[in-house]
Amino acid sequence: MQQRRLGKSELYVAPVGLGCWPLAGITSGTMTEADAVAVIDAALEAGVNHLDTAYAYGREGESERRIARALRGRRAHVVLATKVGVYWDQQGVLRLTGRPDLLRQHFEESLRRLELDHVDLLYWHAPADDAPLAETAGFFRELQAKGKTRAVGVSNLTVGQMEAFAAECPFAVAQVRYNRLQREIEAVVLPWCREHQVSVVAYEPLALGLLTGKFDRDHVFSEEDWRRRSPLFSGEAWTKNLEEVERLRRIAAGHGCCVAQWAVAWTISQPGVAAALCGAKRPEQIRETARAMSVALSPSELDA
């Protein structure tokens, strides 16, 4: 599968990346360090060369620590992305920040956890209102100039915020939610990125697992499962989403693939989208979704 360039950077990635949020073991169920290493092994064997994590993935940075463990001796083969700007406070509540002093402290901690002196791609995780945006962007510009990151990305920013950020610090990637059921970015974010040669990296391409087709209307999520609080899985939206998954399942069958593979193939076929970050808790999950890289959708199918 052809590698895709991220914006105007020198980074090239396969169109399916591994989203390493579930590796932290706090989204649902159990996830040990050995499980995380097995998922990363399977991803690399399946042709994935792009791992996406964040300072906040795990209260003690479990995702970054487990990635470090899994990549010992083969770091050079991977495009490694992390994010700063979201953190757990002392009460265990997730907070947002754009303050350069906090971002620096968190980034230094991320490097220690990852056992690295620089990363390939560093994102500002989400907009925050505790610092002027120009100061936040200046922090990222400085890190890139010092070689601490090879490229800069932003995540969850509006077009207005991306314009203000780019004025201080040009960036290569915008990471945003995008899947067949959640297409809000098509209105303004995706066109802006295409126009400015910023690559879109899509998160939640499986809509938290809904697009794998494994849930039915009677499914009950356990208390600690994050999906319990997602609007995708409640009320009328859930019924409609399940109907759409059944429709997509029939289309996928015509391609000889499963609905998860079709859904990821749909996302990575959209012009301007460089990669989709598929989360996985078991090796067979990423093996299955990585095969989306071999599903070819024609332009007429995409139009339809």
Ligand SMILES: NC(=O)c1ccc[n+]([C@@H]2O[C@H](COP(=O)([O-])OP(=O)(O)OC[C@H]3O[C@@H](n4cnc5c(N)ncnc54)[C@H](OP(=O)(O)O)[C@@H]3O)[C@@H](O)[C@H]2O)c1
């Ligand atoms: N920038 C941001 O603000 C942001 C926000 C969210 C996510 N992200 C990034 O995007 C990545 C992807 O998002 P996500 O992991 O939350 O959601 P996702 O990729 O839409 O869904 C992943 C979940 O679906 C299930 N699954 C995956 N493959 C499967 C398969 N083949 N068969 C059956 N079930 C399967 C697994 O959960 P179960 O086994 O429990 O069903 C897995 O944890 C994250 O890991 C993270 O790197 C970024």
